[in-house]
Amino acid sequence: MIGVDEALERIKQHAKPRASQMIRAADALGSVLATDIKSDIDSPPHDKALMDGYAVVASDIKSGVELSILEEVTAGDVPTLPVVSGTATRIMTGAPLPDGADAVVMVERTELVDSDETTVRINADKADLGQNIMPRGESVRTGDVVLLAGRLIRPIEMGVLAECGATEVSTYPKPSVAILSTGNELVAPETRPQAGQIRNSNGPMLEALVQRTGSKAVHLGVGRDERDELERLVRRGLEEDVLVLSGGVSAGVLDLVPEVLAANGVEQVFHKVHLKPGKPVWFGIKKDSRGDRLVFGLPGNPVASLVCFELFVRPALASLAGQAFGSIERSTARLATTHSPYSDRPTYFPARLFELDGQLQVEPLAWKGSADLRTLADANCLALFPPSDSAFAPGDAIEVYLL
Amino acid sequence: MIGVDEALERIKQHAKPRASQMIRAADALGSVLATDIKSDIDSPPHDKALMDGYAVVASDIKSGVELSILEEVTAGDVPTLPVVSGTATRIMTGAPLPDGADAVVMVERTELVDSDETTVRINADKADLGQNIMPRGESVRTGDVVLLAGRLIRPIEMGVLAECGATEVSTYPKPSVAILSTGNELVAPETRPQAGQIRNSNGPMLEALVQRTGSKAVHLGVGRDERDELERLVRRGLEEDVLVLSGGVSAGVLDLVPEVLAANGVEQVFHKVHLKPGKPVWFGIKKDSRGDRLVFGLPGNPVASLVCFELFVRPALASLAGQAFGSIERSTARLATTHSPYSDRPTYFPARLFELDGQLQVEPLAWKGSADLRTLADANCLALFPPSDSAFAPGDAIEVYLL
Numbered sequence: 001m002i003g004v005d006e007a008l009e010r011i012k013q014h015a016k017p018r019a020s021q022m023i024r025a026a027d028a029l030g031s032v033l034a035t036d037i038k039s040d041i042d043s044p045p046h047d048k049a050l051m052d053g054y055a056v057v058a059s060d061i062k063s064g065v066e067l068s069i070l071e072e073v074t075a076g077d078v079p080t081l082p083v084v085s086g087t088a089t090r091i092m093t094g095a096p097l098p099d100g101a102d103a104v105v106m107v108e109r110t111e112l113v114d115s116d117e118t119t120v121r122i123n124a125d126k127a128d129l130g131q132n133i134m135p136r137g138e139s140v141r142t143g144d145v146v147l148l149a150g151r152l153i154r155p156i157e158m159g160v161l162a163e164c165g166a167t168e169v170s171t172y173p174k175p176s177v178a179i180l181s182t183g184n185e186l187v188a189p190e191t192r193p194q195a196g197q198i199r200n201s202n203g204p205m206l207e208a209l210v211q212r213t214g215s216k217a218v219h220l221g222v223g224r225d226e227r228d229e230l231e232r233l234v235r236r237g238l239e240e241d242v243l244v245l246s247g248g249v250s251a252g253v254l255d256l257v258p259e260v261l262a263a264n265g266v267e268q269v270f271h272k273v274h275l276k277p278g279k280p281v282w283f284g285i286k287k288d289s290r291g292d293r294l295v296f297g298l299p300g301n302p303v304a305s306l307v308c309f310e311l312f313v314r315p316a317l318a319s320l321a322g323q324a325f326g327s328i329e330r331s332t333a334r335l336a337t338t339h340s341p342y343s344d345r346p347t348y349f350p351a352r353l354f355e356l357d358g359q360l361q362v363e364p365l366a367w368k369g370s371a372d373l374r375t376l377a378d379a380n381c382l383a384l385f386p387p388s389d390s391a392f393a394p395g396d397a398i399e400v401y402l403l
Numbered sequence: 404m405i406g407v408d409e410a411l412e413r414i415k416q417h418a419k420p421r422a423s424q425m426i427r428a429a430d431a432l433g434s435v436l437a438t439d440i441k442s443d444i445d446s447p448p449h450d451k452a453l454m455d456g457y458a459v460v461a462s463d464i465k466s467g468v469e470l471s472i473l474e475e476v477t478a479g480d481v482p483t484l485p486v487v488s489g490t491a492t493r494i495m496t497g498a499p500l501p502d503g504a505d506a507v508v509m510v511e512r513t514e515l516v517d518s519d520e521t522t523v524r525i526n527a528d529k530a531d532l533g534q535n536i537m538p539r540g541e542s543v544r545t546g547d548v549v550l551l552a553g554r555l556i557r558p559i560e561m562g563v564l565a566e567c568g569a570t571e572v573s574t575y576p577k578p579s580v581a582i583l584s585t586g587n588e589l590v591a592p593e594t595r596p597q598a599g600q601i602r603n604s605n606g607p608m609l610e611a612l613v614q615r616t617g618s619k620a621v622h623l624g625v626g627r628d629e630r631d632e633l634e635r636l637v638r639r640g641l642e643e644d645v646l647v648l649s650g651g652v653s654a655g656v657l658d659l660v661p662e663v664l665a666a667n668g669v670e671q672v673f674h675k676v677h678l679k680p681g682k683p684v685w686f687g688i689k690k691d692s693r694g695d696r697l698v699f700g701l702p703g704n705p706v707a708s709l710v711c712f713e714l715f716v717r718p719a720l721a722s723l724a725g726q727a728f729g730s731i732e733r734s735t736a737r738l739a740t741t742h743s744p745y746s747d748r749p750t751y752f753p754a755r756l757f758e759l760d761g762q763l764q765v766e767p768l769a770w771k772g773s774a775d776l777r778t779l780a781d782a783n784c785l786a787l788f789p790p791s792d793s794a795f796a797p798g799d800a801i802e803v804y805l806l
Binding site: 093161162195208306374 | 448
């Protein structure tokens with residue numbers, strides 16, 4: 001049986017970004033850039049006042065000097081007159097500096113001499129060259145690469161794209177993900193279960209996990225352990241970039257899923273991984289000229305389903321969308337308590353991560369086993385306990401996966 | 404001038420959750436529950452097999468014993484025959500346990516004796532009572548509160564809601580947020596700036612920040628420093644739960660915003676806060692029987708705008724949506740390098756947070772000042788440097804705000 005790292009390596013080989021496409025920058029939040037972005041302007045586009053005050057010739061400035069006011073320039077205006085020795089232009093924050101001016105004296109260091117505002121007195125001993133001025137192009141020059149290909153577009157990047165005139169950008173499309181829950185025992189959440197039935201909780205959880213990655217979740221509902229119906233649903237699922245099944249991958253007699261997948265051109269890449277919970281996880285691909293379709297078969301119990309989504313599906317979705325594979329948010333924390341359960345398999349245990357004086361601490365929850373979704377809801381991380389033949393002690397360094 | 408904590412306290416008084424409303428559970432991801440959720444069923448709904456194998460009477464089991472096979476039960480089936488001493492029912496994972504059975508022997512510990520599969524031989528020394536069985540109601544009992552009011556609905560909670568039959572849930576609606584950038588110098592991103600103009604980068608950034616909280620962003624575009632137009636846009640903005648303006652709150656002559664707000668029934672709560680950047684931030688409310696409308700005036704420069712959004716707007720949006728006020732994700736980290744800039748104001752500095760052996764470290768970026776959006780794009784946090792009259796040293800404990 002392969003380990004988690006080997007499983008990830010095999011998934012990675014098949015999870016390549018789809019062909020990039022041009023989209024409106026306004027729709028690009030959460031996408032990854034496929035090309036570098038260059039600025040089409042200098043930023044700022046002109047020498048710019050950083051304070052409200054007076055644009056002056058710096059060498060004029062000494063305490064008590066009086067200067068003739070030429071005009072007033074606010075942000076959005078263009079100065080019409082050059083500043084020469086003995087003159088000043090009243091200027092507002094963000095406004096372009098007039099020709100000839102090489103410093104701005106803040107308004108608080110000045111007073112108007114006359115009621116018709118033609119002369120200003122300076123109450124400052126000197127002005128430094130460039131004082132309160134941001135020079136043209138200081139932040140960005142025309143042609144500068146401002147964002148590199150591969151960059152994830154967050155709100156700040158939305159601002160940078162707008163600033164630099166990038167109204168259309170080349171990005172990797174987010175994958176679409178079909179979700180199919182399998183099992184005769186499953187009924188929809190709105191149905192009251194009869195004897196032997198349970199509600200499908202995996203489907204809604206997996207759909208929400210997919211939505212949270214920014215990908216499109218395609219709801220296929222419940223597939224019963226019946227060949228024709230499964231085949232119809234699997235075919236529909238294979239129209240999407242990724243098909244995620246839950247249930248139907250353990251050894252039960254009605255576990256038709258691998259057979260139906262094979263009949264539809266899906267090749268198995270691996271089945272079973274050395275971890276707990278989630279051992280029966282299945283992964284395969286269907287070759288496609290647009291990029292391989294990926295198929296994940298997750299175990300039917302909800303906690304194993306969650307663990308396998310976080311470990312295996314999430315990095316694949318990231319990679320398809322142009323992000324780094326393996327971008328699960330991990331951290332290392334100190335175990336806060338003794339943890340007695342141990343196993344010869346690496347075990348992902350629902351836990352709470354918290355911070356104490358700059359030190360990350362992790363405390364496993366009182367989890368009743370793989371179907372205990374309610375306790376899982378109190379978790380904010382999964383703690384990874386490596387194979388061991390003894391209990392874990394407070395202070396042990398433990399790897400955690402943030403939920 | 405008030406400090407950040409006092410400003411937050413005043414915002415909090417006015418940022419109360421809106422009236423709760425029933426929505427479909429399928430649409431509830433990211434919302435906060437307004438009432439407790441109780442389960443309408445036991446979970447599991449029956450004593451359930453945790454392994455594929457044979458349901459047996461535990462006291463029958465010793466190595467080599469042979470048992471008559473009564474029937475086969477898979478998940479979704481209902482057993483039709485009770486198991487009595489000397490008999491066994493073949494059972495699949497998740498299937499309901501037959502009456503009379505009190506243990507499940509895993510299939511790997513058994514072998515079929517005859518080709519017509521009527522008898523099974525057990526290769527195990529004993530079976531413990533309840534072995535490989537999850538008892539009815541072990542995870543949840545009918546009427547149990549499974550999720551408390553105030554709980555944020557994540558993917559796991561979506562699964563719990565489905566499991567427990569909660570198809571409609573009472574939640575707090577997410578606020579709607581109008582974004583209005585003000586200033587004569589601003590042009591839309593698709594326009595090439597002429598002399599004196601810059602593109603509106605704040606608007607797209609703020610809209611993306613709002614969208615990322617799950618709230619609805621209403622784009623009002625650019626308002627020029629002209630009374631009638633500002634008035635029309637402000638009135639439109641006040642139809643939403645929150646109006647966020649950027650620009651127009653410093654001391655410039657055309658800074659009409661506070662005046663236009665007052666004329667439209669918005670009362671100022673505070674103007675200016677002791678922090679850097681972002682000192683000119685403005686906050687007011689318009690009384691409304693549906694809940695006060697909140698108005699934030701953010702400084703026009705992008706970095707100050709971001710800082711003020713993270714500090715002041717984000718917790719308000721969380722609170723309006725029923726989450727805890729002040730749920731900005733903060734942490735404490737050790738300063739990785741010497742940091743020379745200091746100020747008598749608390750200063751929020753773009754920085755990179757990283758983790759080294761379970762210890763959070765923070766490194767300030769080479770930020771060129773408040774309009775330097777490009778450097779900000781390299782930040783994943785803001786580091787809070789308290790007022791100081793000397794530089795900060797490596798190893799100092801620094802509070803960080805995650806971006």
